[in-house]
Each structure stands twice: as C-alpha cells, then as structure tokens.
Amino acid sequence: xxxxxxxxxxxxxxxxxxxxxxxxxxxxxxxxxxxxxxxxxxxxxxxxxxxxxxxxxxxxxxxxxxxxxxxxxxxxxxxxxxxxxxxxxxxxxxxxxxxxxxxxxxxxxxxxxxxxxxxxxxxxxxxxxxxxxxxxxxxxxxxxxxxxxxxxxxxxxxxxxxxxxxxxxxxxxxxxxxxxxxxxxxxxxxxxxxxxxxxxxxxxxxxxxxxxxxxxxxxxxxxxxxxxxxxxxxxxxxxxxxxxxxxxxxxxxxxxxxxxxxxxxxxxxxxxxxxxxxxxxxxxxxxxxxxxxxxxxxxxxxxxxxxxxxxxxxxxxxxxxxxxxxxxxxxxxxxxxxxxxxxxxxxxxxxxxxxxxxxxxxxxxxxxxxxxxxxxxxxxxxxxxxxxxxxxxxxxxxxxxxxxxxxxxxxxxxxxxxxxxxxxxxxxxxxxxxxxxxxxxxxxxxxxxxxxxxxxxxxxxxxxxxxxxxxxxxxxxxxxxxxxxxxxxxxxxxxxxxxxxxxxxxxxxxxxxxxxxxxxxxxxxxxxxxxxxxxxxxxxxx
Amino acid sequence: xxxxxxxxxxxxxxxxxxxxxxxxxxxxxxxxxxxxxxxxxxxxxxxxxxxxxxxxxxxxxxxxxxxxxxxxxxxxxxxxxxxxxxxxxxxxxxxxxxxxxxxxxxxxxxxxxxxxxxxxxxxxxxxxxxxxxxxxxxxxxxxxxxxxxxxxxxxxxxxxxxxxxxxxxxxxxxxx
Numbered sequence: 001x002x003x004x005x006x007x008x009x010x011x012x013x014x015x016x017x018x019x020x021x022x023x024x025x026x027x028x029x030x031x032x033x034x035x036x037x038x039x040x041x042x043x044x045x046x047x048x049x050x051x052x053x054x055x056x057x058x059x060x061x062x063x064x065x066x067x068x069x070x071x072x073x074x075x076x077x078x079x080x081x082x083x084x085x086x087x088x089x090x091x092x093x094x095x096x097x098x099x100x101x102x103x104x105x106x107x108x109x110x111x112x113x114x115x116x117x118x119x120x121x122x123x124x125x126x127x128x129x130x131x132x133x134x135x136x137x138x139x140x141x142x143x144x145x146x147x148x149x150x151x152x153x154x155x156x157x158x159x160x161x162x163x164x165x166x167x168x169x170x171x172x173x174x175x176x177x178x179x180x181x182x183x184x185x186x187x188x189x190x191x192x193x194x195x196x197x198x199x200x201x202x203x204x205x206x207x208x209x210x211x212x213x214x215x216x217x218x219x220x221x222x223x224x225x226x227x228x229x230x231x232x233x234x235x236x237x238x239x240x241x242x243x244x245x246x247x248x249x250x251x252x253x254x255x256x257x258x259x260x261x262x263x264x265x266x267x268x269x270x271x272x273x274x275x276x277x278x279x280x281x282x283x284x285x286x287x288x289x290x291x292x293x294x295x296x297x298x299x300x301x302x303x304x305x306x307x308x309x310x311x312x313x314x315x316x317x318x319x320x321x322x323x324x325x326x327x328x329x330x331x332x333x334x335x336x337x338x339x340x341x342x343x344x345x346x347x348x349x350x351x352x353x354x355x356x357x358x359x360x361x362x363x364x365x366x367x368x369x370x371x372x373x374x375x376x377x378x379x380x381x382x383x384x385x386x387x388x389x390x391x392x393x394x395x396x397x398x399x400x401x402x403x404x405x406x407x408x409x410x411x412x413x414x415x416x417x418x419x420x421x422x423x424x425x426x427x428x429x430x431x432x433x434x435x436x437x438x439x440x441x442x443x444x445x446x447x448x449x450x451x452x453x454x455x456x457x458x459x460x461x462x463x464x465x466x467x468x469x470x471x472x473x474x475x476x477x478x479x480x481x482x483x484x485x486x487x488x489x490x491x492x493x494x495x496x497x498x499x500x501x502x503x504x505x506x507x508x509x510x511x512x513x514x515x516x517x518x519x520x521x522x523x524x525x526x527x528x529x530x531x532x533x534x535x536x537x538x539x540x541x542x
Numbered sequence: 543x544x545x546x547x548x549x550x551x552x553x554x555x556x557x558x559x560x561x562x563x564x565x566x567x568x569x570x571x572x573x574x575x576x577x578x579x580x581x582x583x584x585x586x587x588x589x590x591x592x593x594x595x596x597x598x599x600x601x602x603x604x605x606x607x608x609x610x611x612x613x614x615x616x617x618x619x620x621x622x623x624x625x626x627x628x629x630x631x632x633x634x635x636x637x638x639x640x641x642x643x644x645x646x647x648x649x650x651x652x653x654x655x656x657x658x659x660x661x662x663x664x665x666x667x668x669x670x671x672x673x674x675x676x677x678x679x680x681x682x683x684x685x686x687x688x689x690x691x692x693x694x695x696x697x698x699x700x701x702x703x704x705x706x707x708x709x710x711x712x713x714x715x716x717x718x
Contacts (some may be wrong), residue, residue: 143624159642163649180583188590
C-alpha cells in the first residue's frame, strides 16, 4: 500500500479542522492554533504524497472500494500533488499572516471569527479539485471552494465588498451552471463522468459532439481561470476583499481553473483542434490584462490586472501542447501561485504601514521601512521576469517552446509575451518609484499613519515598536482595538518573508523542479499512465 | 433514447426567462434568473438519464434495462443543495446591499469611474527636469575630480556639494 492512498486526507483534514475551528468560534487563540496545526499536518502529508508519486507516477484511490468507472476516484499524479504541496504551503503562509493580523487587531466577537473555519473549507475545496478523478467531483470541489470564497470575499459586509461580492457570486454561479450543463451533456453522450473513462470514450464520439463538449468546458473553466474575454470580473472583485483573502484568492483560485483547463486539454481532448483559438486567447489575455494594469493607481487593482495578464502565459503553454510548453506551464503555475500571493501580502503590509494602497498617496517607504521595500522588490522583479529569478526561467521555457513550435501564431504570442513582460516591469517599477523611492513629502494627501512616524522624529523605529493608537486614524476607524496596536505585527512580516523565501527557493531549485514538471508533462501528454492508474493495466491502449 | 418533449420545452423556456432576468440591473431579478437557470439545468440533467424506469432498488428478477439511471438524479440532488445554499447567501447579500444603499440595483464601482476619468497625462511622470542631471555635468562629479577653481580648495568644494540642493521640481499645478 502506497502513501498516496492517504491523499484523500488532504481533503478530509481541513474539513475536520474547519469543524473544530467552528466549535472554538469564541476562543480566537485556540482557533488560530487549530487551523495552523491542521494546515501544517496537511502540508506534511502532501509533501509525503508528492515524494512517493514523484518517481512512481499517478496513483488512484478508489473511495469506498467501488471499482471505477462506477465509484468515486481520486487521483494523485505528479502535477496534482505538486500543486497540492504549493497550494498548502501558500495557504499556510497566508493563514499565519491572517492570524498575525487577527492577533494584532483583536478580532474577538467580530465577524472575523468565521474566517478560520471558512478558510479551511476553502483549502479543502482546492485540494478536492486537484485530486478529483471525475468531472462531477471536480464540480463539487469548485463549489466548495467557491462557496467558501463568497463568504471570505464579503467578510465584514462593507458597501464596497457587498457590491463586489454580488458581481463575483453571480459570475461564479453562472460559470458553475455552465460546467454543470457540460457535465450533463458529457454524461448524456458517454454515460460516464470518470476522467480516465472519458479519455477513452470521448474519442469515440463524432467530432461535432466532441467540439460542443470541449467548448462548453473551456468556457466554464475560462471564466474561473479569468481568461480574456471572460476575465472582466476579477479586477473588479478581488481588490475589495481583506488583504489575506485577496492574497490567497489571487494565488490559488484562478489556478484551479487553469488546472482544470490543463487536465481537460491533455486528458480529454488531446487533439490540436482548438489550439489556434487558445493561442489567440492567450495573446489577448496577456496584452489586455497588462494594459489594464497600466491605468491603475491602486496597487491591489493593479496586481489583479497583472494576475489576469499572467494567466495568458499559462494558456500559451497549454495551447502549444508540446512537452516543453506544458512543462513550462506547470513550472509557471507554481511560480506564479507563490509570487502573486507574496505580492498581495506585501501590499497588505504596505496598506497597514501607509494607511492606503493608492500609489498617489504613498511615498518614502524605502526609508520608513526598508524591510517592506526588500519584500516588495524581490517578488516584483520575479514577476516581471528579471534573470536569476524563477519568473525568468518559466517565461524562458515558454518562449523556447513557442519558438520550437514555429507557427506564425506561436511567434506572435512569443512577441506578445515579451511585450507583456516588459510592461509588467514598467508597472512594477512605477509602484516602486512612487511608493518606496520618492520622498514622503511628494505623496499627495498622505494618510496620517504614514506621517505619524516620519523618520525625522527620532531615528528608525523598529517594526514591532511602531504602533498606532486609535486617535491617529479615528476618522477612518480602521482599527477596532481599544489599545495601541502594532502596525506591522511580527507574524505578518515573517509569514510574508517565508513566502518570499519560498519564491527564491524556487529559483535556486529550478533544475529539479523543472525536471519534475517535465516528467509530469510527459506523463500527462502520454495519457496512458493516468488512465491505467485508474482503470487498471491495458485500459489506456486503444 | 427517447426523451420527454414537455420537459425539454419547459427547460428551454426556463433558460430563456432565466437569461433575460440575469441581464437585469435589479438584484432580486438577477437572483430569480439564477434560480430559474439552476432549475433548467436540473431538468437537463434529468433528461440525460433517459426515459423513466423503475426505481433503482436492486431485485434479481428485474432485468437491468428496466431500472432508471440513478446517477443523474444524484447529480441533481447535489446541484439542488448547492443552489439552495447559494440562493440563501445571495438573499442575505441583497438584503445587506439594500440596508447600505437603499436600492435593489447593482451599485457602480467608484474606483472604476475614477480610473476611467483620469487624465492620460501624468504631470509627475512626464515633467521636465529643469536642471542638468547628467553624470558628466560638473555638479555630479566627485569633488576631487572637479576642475579646481582658484581660491576654492577641496574642503570648500565638499562643503558646497553637501549643501541642500536647489529644489528641481516643477511647482505642482493646483488641482481643483
């Protein structure tokens, strides 16, 4: 019996943790400990699963002992277990960040006490989607994580969050309905929803039916992955949520959509029929996304637009459907989960330190808190794809795969990718210049928190000693505690630091990671390892 | 496979009405539209199960073809539960929105409007720099390398250099 047989625990553990955290709703400290312990356990388990799947290949777990294609099956292959590990690591960091924030601001009795249980349910949904071996279980995974995300998105119920939340819920429900329609049609056409079984049976349908199912699934996942022109909802809804929530959404939720696209493109529809369409979509996503980012003055909105833009790179790799392209996409996905989340976490810290996330109203942070400057600079350069970092390596792999493809459309996307990367650098540098580099005096209408401890008072105050009291920003009522609270709690800074270091580690260990991505890509494009793992020997060969 | 025409017609009507309502600006109508769409989808799932048969409770004497397919019904059950939860949540959001804005409409995003109205020209980024900042200008050379002016030693030069620079910013236009 392989360790990977315990992979479903990655779904069960967060659920149990969520139940326990919900019971402890009146004891914030115990709640924080329970949720942190749960995620640490889950992460440990997933690392173990990844280690065992790394060399062995896909392993299927038949839940309840029902043989596929009749029972529910969960599959851990290299790609899904790699994503599981990264998503748990990232969500653990964000949970530590949120706990630090909660401990600092005093959340007792507030609406934030539902944060921990909901967050764990979100993690369970993400794990379920990654492990799902059939379309309907994938749908259920999506619904679990979406329902949890509705609650997290509208925490506190302020006007802007409710407005953004309604748009988000409606768009998500429509995409889920499209997915459900697709499932119904797939079942009507083939009589099964198990992915491995479908991989064999969809190929036997006539091409018109295949195209219909293909397009339906692509549209449903395209909305979730925020692929242009289905990306309009993302920059509208993400920036209003609380900082830790935006961080985890930006890192994980769209990537679940990307995961679903990769899975269906490789396993169910290996033909190249829609690759040209996907290439056009990838190009448009890159360019339109980054042009949107150029117009923003709010860091969170700007980052949301760059998020959309970088989804284009992942679609590009999928559309090439070569081993190199797919491997680069896998590498890019894990790189982007880490980097995008750490950027949003730093932005949350900047917002605490400067009182706002508008680049017009900030300035001089490089001097005021150098640690934030470092924490912003590294992932920003990483996202823009500056050489030693993993962002550069991922993009390089994608561009090489595009050139190797050689078609004019692939070349066009390669050029578009370089341009989008350059514009990302411009956008990141703009934030750097305004927020960190220029002097505090140049900030327009700065927040009192930013000025409260200008460096001319008495040397450099240390980050934990830097405190704000209620009367500093009584106008906005941002902090609810009675006493003075630290502006930059240690836990928040350390968790951000941890994630930035993880991003750096990806650059350092890019070699083994890329090898693993290549293994995963080879096995996914071959399809037989996955199908045989689920249905038994000999099932994959037609 | 024979299908029930009535069910199909009802499904079509539900989809049409649902999409129509979804495109309204009033939140309650949007919610009604979503509910109709969810029900239409449930009918679609039901139709994929084929024609009606016996309840799928196993009995040795009945041939397998006589049973109804239970799987689509399980799908429908899951989908009903999910849409129930989401509808309840949407209702609470709509109520909250009503409390906050006294309107049943989708509110506008202020930040979006602000971004749309902002000028293309950013006077901070595009401002001219009135004084010479080139590396080759003598003010930017290290003191030791400067051409010595008779009467001013290196010490004086360093002192001159450390004096506060003349503000080189263009005075910002008053913004209304």
